[in-house]
Amino acid sequence: MSTGKINFNAGPAALPPEVLQEAAAAVREYKNTGLSILELPHRGAEFLAIIAETKLLVKELCNLNDDYEVVWVHGGGRMVFAMLAMNYLTHNDTAGYIDSGHWAAEAIDYGRHYGQVSVLGSSRTTNYNQLPKLDLSADNNLKYLHITTNNTIYGTQYHHVPAFKSPLVADMSSDIFSCQRDYTQYDMFYAAAQKNLGTPGVALAVIKKDFLEKSFDNLPPILSLKAYVKENSVLNTANVSGIYTALLMLRWIKGKGIAAIEKDNQLKATLLYDALDNSKIFIPHVVVKEHRSDMNVCFTALDKNIEQALLTLCAENDIIGISGHRSVGGFRVSLYNAITVESVKKLVAIMTELEAGV
């Protein structure tokens, strides 16, 4: 089914073999319809059933009642950056943002197109190698406060999110369903699908009804949160195969259970961080241990020769996707839900072998 490679890419990311298998079967024919999932009508009964099941599963996995709406938004993470600001801010309104990494900073830039932005904390000056210290004095009269729960490029993660006064909105693109979490803490949360939840170009957004009520009415429907809710995420030709793949992921996540997934994720991260902390040739990017991400582990090598040696060894062992983002360099190993403990052990064994030979 898959290529047999171990894929540590940050996104689009590895999907579980079972999910790929079912997706492939649906490409051939979806449920005796005589049609491929790639041909399935977006307003037909089959697709409406797909949407309905995703909504149920998201609420079940997040332990949410009917106070929340679940939608699938076109365009991925950045589309939600823009929609959030457009749906809640005029030029006189202020939203709070926490500048904890590349994506957080990009969300801020999008926010500034539509309103005033108050940055409650930033770790930019230390190249985002820790979570920012927060100044919460501005945490009143904010239309919302935006947080990025996992910083994909720098490898930090909020394992505990502080309590805020303002409506809390979270970008969970790279850690949704990776750990147990109190989702009722959020007025809205969203995730681009291509990390823990499927394929690119589509994003999940969950919005509390009373927060939705506060969004603007007179926006073009394709950019309006209320319109997505009203039209059941089918405003125009929906991303049928993308949303179906997300459904397969949701079923897979439910099958494993988030508690078991979390346990595996912690084990995978511990294996890798232990190797880094005990290494003389690799340096972890995030030193504050409580801020380290279980999803993206970033590190550099002592010199270019070691860096190249690890890349070569990985290539020889069919391990791909470990190069760091251009803004950090070095390595980034993404340990999303689909990555097995065995795959991480294989990588750690290679790093240990390299270490022994230096």
Ligand SMILES: *Cc1c(COP(=O)(O)O)cnc(C)c1O
């Ligand atoms: C990948 C990512 C995004 C961007 O998603 P796109 O779908 O490429 O726009 C946004 N936020 C976070 C935290 C991400 O990891």
